[in-house]
Amino acid sequence: MEQEVERYRKPTRILHWFNAGAFVILFFTGLILFIPPLGFLAQDSWSRILHRVCAVIIVVGPLIYLLTNWKASWKGLKEAFIWGKDDLEWLKAAPRYYFLCDEKAMPPQDHMNTGQKLWWLMVIVYGVVIGVSGLIMLAFKTTAPAALLQWSVFAHDVAFIALGAMLFVHVYLSVIHPLMRPLATGAWSSMARGKVSAEYAKAHHGKWYDRVSKGMKESPSADK
Amino acid sequence: MAKAILYDAAKCTACRACQVACKQWNELEAEETTNRGTYENPPDLSPQTWLKIKFMPEVKRNGKIDWLFTRQACMHCTDASCVKVCPTGALYYHELGFVAYDKDLCSGCGYCEEFCPFTVPRSERNLWTGVAKMEKCVFCTVPGLDRIAEGYEPACVKTCPTGALTYGDRDELVAVGRERVQALQANGHPNAYFYGDKELGGLHVMYVLDDSPEAYGLPVAPQVPAVAIAWKDVIQPIGWAVGGLAILGLGLNYIIAREAKLTRELPGKKEE
Numbered sequence: 392m393e394q395e396v397e398r399y400r401k402p403t404r405i406l407h408w409f410n411a412g413a414f415v416i417l418f419f420t421g422l423i424l425f426i427p428p429l430g431f432l433a434q435d436s437w438s439r440i441l442h443r444v445c446a447v448i449i450v451v452g453p454l455i456y457l458l459t460n461w462k463a464s465w466k467g468l469k470e471a472f473i474w475g476k477d478d479l480e481w482l483k484a485a486p487r488y489y490f491l492c493d494e495k496a497m498p499p500q501d502h503m504n505t506g507q508k509l510w511w512l513m514v515i516v517y518g519v520v521i522g523v524s525g526l527i528m529l530a531f532k533t534t535a536p537a538a539l540l541q542w543s544v545f546a547h548d549v550a551f552i553a554l555g556a557m558l559f560v561h562v563y564l565s566v567i568h569p570l571m572r573p574l575a576t577g578a579w580s581s582m583a584r585g586k587v588s589a590e591y592a593k594a595h596h597g598k599w600y601d602r603v604s605k606g607m608k609e610s611p612s613a614d615k
Numbered sequence: 616m617a618k619a620i621l622y623d624a625a626k627c628t629a630c631r632a633c634q635v636a637c638k639q640w641n642e643l644e645a646e647e648t649t650n651r652g653t654y655e656n657p658p659d660l661s662p663q664t665w666l667k668i669k670f671m672p673e674v675k676r677n678g679k680i681d682w683l684f685t686r687q688a689c690m691h692c693t694d695a696s697c698v699k700v701c702p703t704g705a706l707y708y709h710e711l712g713f714v715a716y717d718k719d720l721c722s723g724c725g726y727c728e729e730f731c732p733f734t735v736p737r738s739e740r741n742l743w744t745g746v747a748k749m750e751k752c753v754f755c756t757v758p759g760l761d762r763i764a765e766g767y768e769p770a771c772v773k774t775c776p777t778g779a780l781t782y783g784d785r786d787e788l789v790a791v792g793r794e795r796v797q798a799l800q801a802n803g804h805p806n807a808y809f810y811g812d813k814e815l816g817g818l819h820v821m822y823v824l825d826d827s828p829e830a831y832g833l834p835v836a837p838q839v840p841a842v843a844i845a846w847k848d849v850i851q852p853i854g855w856a857v858g859g860l861a862i863l864g865l866g867l868n869y870i871i872a873r874e875a876k877l878t879r880e881l882p883g884k885k886e887e
Binding site: 424425427428430431433434435436438439440443489490491492493494529530532533538539540541544545548549552553555556559560561567568569570577 | 687700702703704705723724726727742745746747834840842843846850851853854855856861868869872876
């Protein structure tokens with residue numbers, strides 16, 4: 392049996408898949424408002440009810456996680472803000488890696504690589520924007536001043552565009568990109584089963600793997 | 616040929632027959648209200664009240680008490696903010712120029728209510744589910760009750776006993792309105808103003824006022840909110856571009872990367 396390393400604990404994975412499901416529904420129930428010929432799908436408020444239910448899930452889920460896993464949450468949030476020289480190197484080497492599949496050029500990465508950190512940072516920033524503007528529209532539609540509601544729609548839309556485009560990139564880079572095949576070893580496996588092969592961990596998250604393999608007495612999971 | 620309603624505030628006696636006719640023709644329920652010490656009733660527009668006469672506070676002008684009345688209902692703009700922001704196409708421009716409404720299509724999002732410079736659209740909103748249906752004056756074009764399609768004037772115009780409301784070709788009414796305002800200006804109303812001629816690309820409900828718009832509580836130089844333009848004309852096209860380019864870019868990357876991976880793997884087996 393090939394050696395494996397734990398990458399995401401169960402609560403993290405459950406949160407991820409709840410968010411993923413809610414996000415996809417939120418995305419499509421929002422997208423139809425961009426396409427007037429599909430307006431009939433929104434008639435009589437049905438898509439808006441669905442949008443609201445998923446909005447609650449995608450906001451309450453992380454809050455529950457935050458409260459019950461505050462140590463892991465704190466560590467995870469910090470990850471987005473720790474940047475160093477290797478990140479610059481990573482960005483320089485990324486085009487060669489993603490287009491030419493040149494794996495050698497990549498500098499060693501920690502638990503999250505630069506791309507993942509960038510993505511995670513945008514999730515945090517735009518997540519707050521879309522969450523706050525959404526809350527204003529959901530709860531204060533009849534009481535907030537019109538100008539505030541106008542700007543909320545605007546901000547919600549900007550964040551929607553950013554997060555929607557990021558969703559494509561995220562799904563593509565984790566399960567469709569040729570380097571992510573076979574699925575059983577890498578990103579898909581880390582979120583589906585929580586584990587990746589030691590081989591994959593060494594190649595893609597060298598710094599993290601070194602730490603984890605040295606300190607096996609410690610917890611094997613980096614997000615603990 | 617664009618049609619319009621001309622409201623001559625100087626001829627209005629605030630009898631509110633138009634309010635009643637509107638409710639009657641469009642089958643809108645009466646509202647139970649309480650005495651607030653004013654003839655103005657109901658206090659505001661609502662999903663059941665698409666048209667009402669607003670009573671301005673009495674003012675003293677030229678040593679006389681003056682009481683101004685104004686008509687409150689959809690102004691049927693040429694550049695309508697509500698049509699611009701309506702995401703489902705429920706609000707649209709009628710071929711005769713005014714703002715028509717396909718109620719079935721309304722999703723209840725409430726954007727029209729937030730962006731209307733005249734705060735005309737109204738809805739009853741379930742705060743938990745968010746379910747709502749917007750209501751507003753639709754120029755007597757409610758399906759099955761469409762007076763305009765039958766060649767009749769709107770119900771409010773039909774019932775007006777003083778001739779304060781007239782219906783007709785917009786161009787003709789503009790000429791009539793300008794003349795009336797000039798006459799008022801020459802007869803002791805120097806601030807008389809013709810409202811709706813140019814506002815928002817030209818309104819399809821125009822007002823002959825014997826004082827300034829401010830005196831009647833009408834917005835001076837109403838505009839489509841800048842946010843609506845930034846949102847609909849800038850951000851949304853950018854959104855399509857970003858989404859399209861992202862998918863295009865990823866597809867391109869897939870083709871190139873797959874080739875690269877295959878060529879790397881063919882001779883490279885020994886390297887591993």
